[in-house]
Amino acid sequence: MLMTKERRATIQTLRGWAISVLQEAGAIRECEQHGWMKDRADPHARDRAFDIAREDPPDGVSPDAVTVAITEVLDSIGDTCPECAPEA
Numbered sequence: 001m002l003m004t005k006e007r008r009a010t011i012q013t014l015r016g017w018a019i020s021v022l023q024e025a026g027a028i029r030e031c032e033q034h035g036w037m038k039d040r041a042d043p044h045a046r047d048r049a050f051d052i053a054r055e056d057p058p059d060g061v062s063p064d065a066v067t068v069a070i071t072e073v074l075d076s077i078g079d080t081c082p083e084c085a086p087e088a
């Protein structure tokens with residue numbers, strides 16, 4: 001039980017960390033009006049984010065794990081804010 005909780009907390013932290021790295025690299029940006037993350041679809045910024053992540057991963061997290069975390073965040077973020085998107 002305790003293990004499960006700790007594991008989940010680590011994953012949440014890693015995801016938050018991955019988001020902050022992606023923002024730092026300019027690969028994603030927060031919608032100023034709604035706070036949704038938007039993928040800027042900039043391959044150079046993505047490369048920069050992976051470089052930052054692999055060079056300076058959080059304590060106890062392998063470079064491979066941070067690469068997966070960054071990829072998962074990118075996969076989960078669209079290139080437009082859902083609330084800014086035009087009504088269908």
Ligand SMILES: [Zn+2]
Pocket residue numbers: 031032033034035036081082083084
């Ligand atoms: Zn928005």
